[in-house]
Amino acid sequence: MSAMGQMRILYFAPRACWPLDAGAKLRNWHFVRQLSRFARVTYLSFEDGALGEGRLRMGGFGPVPPAMREIAQISDHVVTLARERPNSLGKILLGAVGQLPLVVLNYTTNAMRQELARVLEQGQFDAVQVESVHLAGYLPLLRAARNRPLLLCDWHNIESEVLVRYSKHAPDPLRGLAASALASQLAAFERKVLEQFDAHLTVSERDRAQLLALRPDLRAFAVDNGVDVDAFAGSGHASEPAQRRRVVFVGSMDCLPNAQAIVAFARDHWLAIHAARPEWRLTVVGRSPGPEVRALGALPAVEVTGTVPDVRPYYADAIASVVPLRIAGGSRLKILEALAAGVPVVSTQLGAEGLTLRDREHALVTRTVEELRGALLELDADPALRARLVASGRALVQNRYDWSIVGDTLARIYRQLHQQRFGVLASPAAESLSARPC
Secondary structure (H helix, E strand, C coil), rough: CCCCCCCCEEEECCCCCCCCCCCHHHHHHHHHHHHHEEEEEEEEEEEEEECCCCCCCCCCCCCCCCCHHHHCCCEEEEEEEEEEECCCHHHHHHHHHCCCCHHHHHHCHHHHHHHHHHHHHCCCCCCCEECHHHHHHHHHHCCCCCCCCCCEECCCCHHHHHHHHHCCCCCHHHHHHHHHHHHHHHHHHHHHHCCCCCCEECCCCHHHHHHHCCCCCCEEEECCCCCHHHHHHHHHHHCHHHHHCCCEECCCCCCCCHHHHHHHHHHHEEEEHHHHCCCEEEEEEEECCCHHHHHHHCCEEEEEEEECCHHHHHHHHEEEEEEEECCCCCCHHHHHHHHHCCCCCCEEECCCCCCCCCCCCCEEEECCCHHHHHHHHHHHHHHHHHHHHHHHHHHHHHHHHHHHHHHHHHHHHHHHHHHHHCCCCCCCHHHHHHHCCC
């Protein structure tokens, strides 16, 4: 630790966390903000969406591009590398016969090994927080670090579970078989790396229980996804309830579960909903829509926005936020944002998984996608139900899911782990955030 006793943390992520247009990037951005309350943070990642030779593009020793300037203001250093092309033939073959699954190989490069070694040597970190199992290919380097930092893995999903679910809804049998085989390989890899981290963070108690079922002696902690409640407050109250005509779906469209969900919902169910409520429109909000998603714009009363600078205006006249997911893992930040905006959520059980939502109290939760139509029409016909969902949903996110509350949980975990390892408090700041037992 530094002379002042403040922790030094390396935050190691698969991609840059700005712009804030995906759930994982939101979690990373807010985690860095919360960690910076009691620690000095260095952020290391691949660039978001960049393809190249894997060379260093920027860091604490050079100019910071505008896209990462905000996180640079609260971090000691920000370093990103261009990512090599994923799913190359060489990586596919190596993933089939080697020890690392393809989804891990896609993020394992010589350039990042060299940069990680340099950062570890210069930083002398007390802890390294690794964002997802995708970066587990660097565990040998991390475990060999001279000062033996605490190693934490943050599981945004149980990745093998997501692949199993995809295999059951794959567009054709061949891709289903491939996904199932990769899921089995990845599950074995996940079990192997569990013991190589000092602690694990999950986005829900459900995911934590799954890890503990594999290794009951793990140090595993649930740290919820969150939402900036104040930033979204009132977004869904810009128009009177009778004037709300929008059913909104928010999500990154380059995320396959999101794209599959909205394509199936729009094609199979929207026309019947539109026939019952011709004044409604379905708005699909999210970055990088592919051809199938863009084609939805040809359907009656469907608009596809693509990337938007701010999702909040789309909640202003929303009757509901719909979450028709059939494949998912972790938990959905889009639900928390809608609740904070005062917009009722209508979701499948799988879409609401990982959050402490109670059906008909905080949201309308259906067993199947087919039942979403009836739930949307009921919501429109029952103002009292809508008002109850809005009030209870906002109270839930305010009392449990605001990022400041999540940050307090994260601080308590770091304090506990640091005391167990070193026998001293991490810092006065961390102690003040950690008054309650973990």
